[in-house]
Amino acid sequence: MDPVPVTLADRLVLHPDVALRPERFGALAYHFGNRRLSFIKHVDLLAVVEALDGERTVGEVLDSAGVDSGRHASFLTALATLSDSEVLCAT
Amino acid sequence: MRPEVVSQPPAATRPLVEEFRLGLDAPICLTWELTYACNLSCAHCLSSSGRRDPAELSTEECFAVIDELQRLQVFYVNLGGGEPMMRSDFFDIVDHAVSHHVGVKFSTNGTFIDAAAARRLAGMDYLDVQISIDGATSGVNDALRGRGSFAAARQAMDHLADADFGPFKISVVVTRQNVDQLDAFADIAAQYGAQLRVTRLRPSGRGADTWHDLHPTQEQQRQLYHWLLERPAVLTGDSFFHLSALGEPLPGLNLCGAGRVVCLIDPVGDVYACPFVIHDEFLAGNVRNDGGFTSVWRESELFTSLREPDSEGACVSCGSYDACQGGCMASKFFVGFDLTDPDPECVLGHAEPLLAALGTDSVVPRARVDHSRPGVSVPSPVTLRPTRRSGA
Ligand code: SF4
Ligand code: SF4
Numbered sequence: 001m002d003p004v005p006v007t008l009a010d011r012l013v014l015h016p017d018v019a020l021r022p023e024r025f026g027a028l029a030y031h032f033g034n035r036r037l038s039f040i041k042h043v044d045l046l047a048v049v050e051a052l053d054g055e056r057t058v059g060e061v062l063d064s065a066g067v068d069s070g071r072h073a074s075f076l077t078a079l080a081t082l083s084d085s086e087v088l089c090a091t
Numbered sequence: 092m093r094p095e096v097v098s099q100p101p102a103a104t105r106p107l108v109e110e111f112r113l114g115l116d117a118p119i120c121l122t123w124e125l126t127y128a129c130n131l132s133c134a135h136c137l138s139s140s141g142r143r144d145p146a147e148l149s150t151e152e153c154f155a156v157i158d159e160l161q162r163l164q165v166f167y168v169n170l171g172g173g174e175p176m177m178r179s180d181f182f183d184i185v186d187h188a189v190s191h192h193v194g195v196k197f198s199t200n201g202t203f204i205d206a207a208a209a210r211r212l213a214g215m216d217y218l219d220v221q222i223s224i225d226g227a228t229s230g231v232n233d234a235l236r237g238r239g240s241f242a243a244a245r246q247a248m249d250h251l252a253d254a255d256f257g258p259f260k261i262s263v264v265v266t267r268q269n270v271d272q273l274d275a276f277a278d279i280a281a282q283y284g285a286q287l288r289v290t291r292l293r294p295s296g297r298g299a300d301t302w303h304d305l306h307p308t309q310e311q312q313r314q315l316y317h318w319l320l321e322r323p324a325v326l327t328g329d330s331f332f333h334l335s336a337l338g339e340p341l342p343g344l345n346l347c348g349a350g351r352v353v354c355l356i357d358p359v360g361d362v363y364a365c366p367f368v369i370h371d372e373f374l375a376g377n378v379r380n381d382g383g384f385t386s387v388w389r390e391s392e393l394f395t396s397l398r399e400p401d402s403e404g405a406c407v408s409c410g411s412y413d414a415c416q417g418g419c420m421a422s423k424f425f426v427g428f429d430l431t432d433p434d435p436e437c438v439l440g441h442a443e444p445l446l447a448a449l450g451t452d453s454v455v456p457r458a459r460v461d462h463s464r465p466g467v468s469v470p471s472p473v474t475l476r477p478t479r480r481s482g483a
Contacts, residue, residue, distance in 0.1 A: 019192070021117070021164040025110045028119065030166035032194060032217055037119065037166070039107060 003084030006076050008059030012052045012088045022046065029087045038085050045078050054091035108344060114351040114398035117163035117388065122366040123356045125153070125184065126173040127462035131200050132469045133225070133236045135264065135298040135305060137367055138357070140173040141464035147358040150180040152379070156356065157188050159384050167194030167217070171366070173358065173462075176203035182211065189217040198223060198262060200240060201247025209250035213257070221260040221288065222247055227275035231268050235305075237470045252283050260326070262288045265315060266305045273318050277325070288326035289319075291333075294425040294435075295367040297469060299455060302426070312438055313337060333418035333434045336411035346416050350375065350397035354388065357460075362387045364397060367421035370458045404431025411439060427455040 006012070014020070017033040026040040027049075040046050044067065051061045058079065059072075067075055082088045111119075128143035129136070148156070160168065168188065175181055175197055188195050196219035204212070204220075212220060222244050226232030229241035251259050261280050263269065269276075273289070280287040294302035307315060316334040319325060319341055329343035349364035350373075356362055360378040363369055375394050376387035388394060406417035418434020426435045427449055433441040449455075463469070 019164065019166060021166070023110070023115060024113075025107065028164075028166075030194075032166070032192070035167070035194065035217075035219065041107060 013054030170197035201244040204247035209254035227272035336415035350394040
């Protein structure tokens with residue numbers, strides 16, 4: 001099943017039960033509640049995840065992280081997968 | 092042994108599998124056997140457990156290991172043994188781990204989960220329990236694990252259910268004798284709302300003596316492969332990636348993580364490349380050494396060499412290498428193969444000439460470590476249920 005899409009207008013934040021472990025390629029994200037391990041496969045994606053504060057919109061965070069609009073689609077897909085596995089949650 | 096994993100786009104700079112092959116600064120998945128003591132004497136025990144080792148880590152030393160794992164952000168450990176609940180400080184160790192944000196998943200034969208223990212376990216956060224059975228009936232199970240072991244495991248499951256533990260796991264090692272019971276295992280799990288986890292038999296520990304009679308036949312491997320493909324919810328700890336050479340890859344990472352993303356700490360603190368290679372050849376160091384676990388993981392000669400690119404060998408030129416990665420190092424080693432040889436259960440049959448050449452009385456590597464209890468006979472599934480020697 002495809003995850004629920006994330007849009008530029010959404011507000012997201014790291015789930016309080018999730019810990020990030022930075023790695024060469026990005027990070028490991030472990031959810032202590034559902035015990036799922038996710039991989040954040042790119043350092044730029046990690047930078048975005050860390051910048052999400054639940055106040056600014058996803059679009060604003062992508063801009064501030066210097067992700068140009070050509071890469072928005074792939075980041076939105078990645079964020080949707082992370083929301084689906086509850087690494088991120090909506091505010 | 093590995094967790095359920097989900098990976099994220101955008102496209103990684105390098106495939107994740109390549110990253111993992113180079114090793115990470117800390118393991119993703121760490122197995123820690125707390126004791127060699129066990130009340131059972133399973134015929135295929137990977138650690139040849141039975142008797143406690145007098146040099147086992149003390150409670151304080153265990154706490155220190157946990158503190159180190161917390162610093163390394165190892166998110167959880169798989170506790171096992173032996174039978175981990177035979178340690179009198181078992182609950183102290185678990186409490187220390189979960190209160191330091193090191194989640195615990197522990198494997199047990201269930202004997203010591205009475206009603207009170209089940210309630211205590213149900214009251215803890217970040218804790219998963221995995222009960223082992225290797226048959227869906229007492230006949231098949233007890234032939235491998237010993238008389239009464241099926242009833243004991245079922246009783247533990249009943250206690251966990253009564254205590255509202257939630258979805259525990261039922262862990263099964265797939266053998267020639269139980270592969271036809273896969274649906275029955277799934278039924279048992281469904282009855283309890285439990286998750287089924289099936290893993291691969293390796294010729295490690297006492298398994299070295301029984302592997303030839305217990306490992307699934309080629310036909311059964313194909314049966315298992317299709318069964319797993321249709322049931323992505325069944326956990327496998329990624330242990331059947333050698334089956335991916337049959338076609339569509341099974342879900343998971345599909346690589347041997349030994350010394351790269353996986354390792355074992357044994358009851359005396361020795362660090363091995365993975366739980367299935369308790370042998371000096373794969374011993375990287377000890378947590379009691381200066382620098383502790385961290386320096387063993389990051390600097391040991393063995394782990395450094397395991398993170399180097401694969402050397403040449405029959406598998407590297409095989410068309411299925413990308414899917415199967417040459418299979419399991421432990422299985423090759425303990426049947427007496429070179430590490431560059433195909434997996435002894437190679438689904439394309441490339442190991443069969445090698446197995447035939449080894450014959451029945453060849454000398455295979457033996458572990459220095461054996462804690463089997465003297466005078467206690469190991470169940471012999473072979474006499475109870477005759478099978479032919481070697482893979483048909
Ligand atoms: S030859 Fe090696 S890589 Fe090819 S399928 Fe067999 S074990 Fe896997
Ligand atoms: S040696 Fe075998 S059991 Fe150990 S990590 Fe590699 S594939 Fe898994």
